[in-house]
Each structure stands twice: as C-alpha cells, then as structure tokens.
Amino acid sequence: MRDESIFDLDELNEECGVFGIIGHADAAQLTYYGLHALQHRGQESAGIVTTDGQKFSVQRGTGLVTEVFNNNNIKQLLGSTGIGHVRYSTTGGTGLANAQPLVFKYAKGELAIATKGNLVNAKKLRRDLEELGSIFQTTTDTEVIAHLIARSSAPNIVEAAKEALNQLVGAYALMIMTNDTLIVAEDPHGLRPLSMAKMGEATVFSSETCAFDVIGAEFVRDIEPGEMLVFDAEGMRTTTFAPKAERAICSFEHVYFARPDSNVGGVNVHAARKRMGRILAEEAPVEADVVTGVPDSSTSAAIGFAEATGIPYELGLIKNRYVGRTFIQPSQELREQGVKMKLSAVRGVVAGKRVVMVDDSIVRGTTSRRIVTMLREAGATEVHVRISSPPVKNPCFYGIDTPDREQLIAAQKTVEEIRQEIGADTLTFISVEGMLRAIGRPASERNRGHCIACFTGEYPTVLEDELVLEGKR
Numbered sequence: 237m238r239d240e241s242i243f244d245l246d247e248l249n250e251e252c253g254v255f256g257i258i259g260h261a262d263a264a265q266l267t268y269y270g271l272h273a274l275q276h277r278g279q280e281s282a283g284i285v286t287t288d289g290q291k292f293s294v295q296r297g298t299g300l301v302t303e304v305f306n307n308n309n310i311k312q313l314l315g316s317t318g319i320g321h322v323r324y325s326t327t328g329g330t331g332l333a334n335a336q337p338l339v340f341k342y343a344k345g346e347l348a349i350a351t352k353g354n355l356v357n358a359k360k361l362r363r364d365l366e367e368l369g370s371i372f373q374t375t376t377d378t379e380v381i382a383h384l385i386a387r388s389s390a391p392n393i394v395e396a397a398k399e400a401l402n403q404l405v406g407a408y409a410l411m412i413m414t415n416d417t418l419i420v421a422e423d424p425h426g427l428r429p430l431s432m433a434k435m436g437e438a439t440v441f442s443s444e445t446c447a448f449d450v451i452g453a454e455f456v457r458d459i460e461p462g463e464m465l466v467f468d469a470e471g472m473r474t475t476t477f478a479p480k481a482e483r484a485i486c487s488f489e490h491v492y493f494a495r496p497d498s499n500v501g502g503v504n505v506h507a508a509r510k511r512m513g514r515i516l517a518e519e520a521p522v523e524a525d526v527v528t529g530v531p532d533s534s535t536s537a538a539i540g541f542a543e544a545t546g547i548p549y550e551l552g553l554i555k556n557r558y559v560g561r562t563f564i565q566p567s568q569e570l571r572e573q574g575v576k577m578k579l580s581a582v583r584g585v586v587a588g589k590r591v592v593m594v595d596d597s598i599v600r601g602t603t604s605r606r607i608v609t610m611l612r613e614a615g616a617t618e619v620h621v622r623i624s625s626p627p628v629k630n631p632c633f634y635g636i637d638t639p640d641r642e643q644l645i646a647a648q649k650t651v652e653e654i655r656q657e658i659g660a661d662t663l664t665f666i667s668v669e670g671m672l673r674a675i676g677r678p679a680s681e682r683n684r685g686h687c688i689a690c691f692t693g694e695y696p697t698v699l700e701d702e703l704v705l706e707g708k709r
C-alpha cells in the first residue's frame with residue numbers, strides 16, 4: 237500500500253496515470269501540467285518523452301512530478317509530441333529502471349511506451365519471450381509489450397503494435413510513440429479509462445479528464461474498448477485491434493480513484509459519489525446528529541448521505557495535507573501515545589454527538605478501526621459507519637494494489653464481525669446494485685458496463701497467470 241508507514245492508512249492504490257499530446261509547440265510543458273493533475277494516481281516516479289520528429293528527448297525520475305521536473309529539464313524536452321507517465325508501483329517493483337515511459341532502440345528505430353493497468357498474462361508472455369532469446373531490463377509489463385513489437389515481422393509499427401496487443405490479456409490504456417507515429421490504445425474491455433480532448437490543433441489524451449481542464453483542453457470523447465488511434469504523416473485514423481468485448485470500466489474509479497472533477501465513462505465522479513451516499517442512506521438509514529466523510533474521497537458520498545437524510549453534514553474529520561514523503565514517521569510507541577499524522581477528529585463537531593462516518597471502502601479494517609476510535613476519543617457518543625462500496629472480497633489483478641485475500645477483512649469476516657472489529661455501533665456497505673445504480677451508466681450493459689470483480693469475484697477476463705500459478709494451465 238502507498239506509504240503505509242507514513243500515512244498509516246490502508247487505502248487501495250492505483251498504479252499509474254498516462255498523458256499524451258500531439259501537435260503542440262509546448263508539448264513538454266503541457267504534459268508536465270497534465271501529469272501534475274494526475275499525481276494522485278502515482279507518486280513513485282514520473283517521466284516525459286517527447287519527439288521533434290528526428291529524435292527523442294527523455295526525462296524520468298523517482299518522486300513527485302514537481303520533484304522530477306524543473307524549468308531547465310523541461311526546456312530540454314524538444315518537439316511537439318510527447319507522452320508522460322506517473323507511476324505507483326506494485327507489479328514491477330520500484331526504482332528508476334521501471335519509471336515510464338520506457339524507451340527502447342530496436343531494429344526499426346526508437347520506441348517509447350507508457351502504459352497504465354496490468355496484464356494478467358504478462359508472466360506467461362515474458363517466459364515465452366525469454367525462451368525465444370529476449371533479455372529483459374525491467375520487471376514491468378510494458379517491456380513485454382516492447383519485446384512483442386520488436387520481434388514482430390509486421391511491415392510497420394502500426395501492424396506490429398496490433399500484433400502485440402492481440403497477445404495481451406488484461407487491463408491497459410497505452411501510448412506507443414516513435415519519431416513519426418503516435419499510437420493510443422485501450423484494452424478490449426475498457427477497464428482502464430482513457431479520454432481524448434482537443435486544444436486548438438493539438439490532440440490530447442489522459443487517464444482522467446481533470447487533466448484537460450487544467451490545461452484548457454476540450455473533451456472530445458473516451459477511447460472505445462479495443463480501439464486503436466494512429467497519428468502519423470497521414471493524419472489521424474481510428475481502427476480496432478481486437479473484437480470489442482463487454483465493457484467493464486473499473487467501478488473503483490467512481491468509488492475512490494478518480495478525482496471528483498473528472499468524468500469517467502461519461503459520468504461525473506462527484507455526482508456519482510453523491511448518489512452513492514443517497515442510496516446508502518436509503519439502504520441503511522440511521523438516527524444521528526451529524527454526518528462526516530473521511531477526507532477527501534468520501535466527502536461527496538457523505539454530502540449525499542446528509543442530503544438524503546436531512547442530518548447535517550459537518551467536517552468531523554480533518555486531513556493534514558502536509559504529510560509528505562520525507563515526513564519523519566513516529567515510532568509505534570509514539571503512535572500508541574496518540575501521535576496522529578494524517579487525520580484528526582474535530583472535537584467541537586463530534587463531542588456528544590451521534591456520528592455517521594461515511595468512508596469509501598474497507599480494505600484490511602485497520603484504518604476504519606483507528607478512525608472510529610479517534611471519533612470516540614473526541615467525544616462521539618455513537619459511531620455509525622456507512623461504506624460507499626460493497627465489501628472488497630477479492631484481489632484485483634488489473635492494476636489496483638489490493639492485498640491478498642487473506643488480508644481483505646471482508647473476505648474473512650461477516651459484516652457483523654467487521655463491525656465488532658472496527659468498534660462501530662452499526663456498519664453497512666452499499667449493495668453492488670446500489671453502487672452501479674448510483675454511477676448510473678446504461679442498465680442495458682452487463683453490470684452497467686463495469687468491472688465489479690473485487691466485490692463479486694466475477695473477473696471480466698481469464699486470469700491466465702493465476703491459472704498457471706494454481707497449476708490449472
């Protein structure tokens with residue numbers, strides 16, 4: 237989990253964010269601003285690769301976007317086309333070698349690749365490639381894609397990329413850049429959203445639409461599942477590289493990952509979270525004096541819950557925004573003495589009150605227990621916990637950092653047992669149906685076009701590497 241030792245919270249974390257631009261004189265700077273808007277999706281490393289049509293300029297490093305880039309190194313990123321990446325690593329490990337975009341030299345020239353998501357057959361592909369003589373320099377899925385492209389006998393990069401993508405199984409939004417071509421593609425289920433915008437003559441791509449607003453680009457549309465867009469000397473064209481499968485956007489984007497000002501699958505995230513709060517109030521009403529959300533991702537759902545019940549919404553919990561990567565973490569002893577780093581309960585708001593605490597998810601249960609305790613210590617007379625996602629019972633194999641099933645409290649315990657463990661007076665999770673209704677995409681699509689595997693175990697793809705591990709393949 238991200239900086240567990242520093243933040244002391246057991247959140248789910250996404251692996252990456254990608255951003256790309258073609259046809260703008262300030263490609264590097266705009267990519268920098270885009271990545272900054274996507275920083276919540278990964279803080280481990282950041283990188284930008286640009287091309288002036290002749291050669292690449294590359295800047296990558298570990299740390300935050302503001303730590304990796306400065307005025308000097310941004311100026312050295314030449315050209316009007318660029319791709320960028322922020323990374324939070326699970327698969328592939330940490331470190332500069334795995335920082336993206338990855339850059340390769342192969343028989344036909346230079347290649348830069350930035351991906352977001354996770355392949356579920358990467359281990360198998362890697363093993364096959366190694367048997368054919370490929371030597372890997374990183375432990376990322378992205379390098380597997382590069383080797384597949386490099387080994388292809390297809391006549392050009394577009395056909396080679398298609399051939400490579402057809403061998404991948406899993407979740408990915410990716411950008412492949414050479415000195416004369418930019419390729420943007422989305423996996424056949426559309427698990428990891430990718431959107432397109434226009435900025436004058438330039439075309440922009442981003443994992444999340446919030447990056448468009450930051451740079452003043454105008455949203456055009458989402459990339460379709462199985463779609464590949466190609467930009468080269470002939471202009472832009474769209475093609476499909478695989479038959480479109482059932483759409484399965486990660487439902488956790490709406491619950492937690494995406495910024496509230498982003499739209500995912502055509503639905504505003506803040507509005508969806510508010511509806512989750514409203515539906516949670518319908519599904520599990522409670523008598524209380526104040527509603528509070530665990531900042532920041534649960535604020536919208538808490539507002540929805542308050543609106544639906546008429547119980548006032550209050551800032552009962554405050555986040556300390558300045559806990560940074562270099563923060564000296566307190567020892568276990570100091571922590572037990574009550575030194576809290578990330579969250580504080582507001583005594584004046586909760587003392588003597590029956591509190592509804594809305595949170596977006598329970599992973600291991602440790603965070604919920606600490607927050608409930610914190611609210612009681614601040615004088616809350618009752619703490620009613622309402623969770624705006626269904627119980628997380630299964631790990632994610634598509635690029636979200638979830639612990640093993642053994643550590644997922646909802647996989648091990650009943651709701652009543654979890655309630656006892658976290659010390660709440662009552663505990664309710666939203667239903668799967670309620671969450672999907674709150675997001676509100678068309679009911680005609682299976683699961684309204686969402687992946688819900690971590691709640692139900694219904695994975696949208698075959699989990700090839702897992703089957704191998706289990707000896708079933």
Ligand code: SF4
Pocket residue numbers: 427485486487488489631632633634635636687688689690691
């Ligand atoms: S398993 Fe859960 S976290 Fe992973 S893609 Fe599906 S909905 Fe998202």
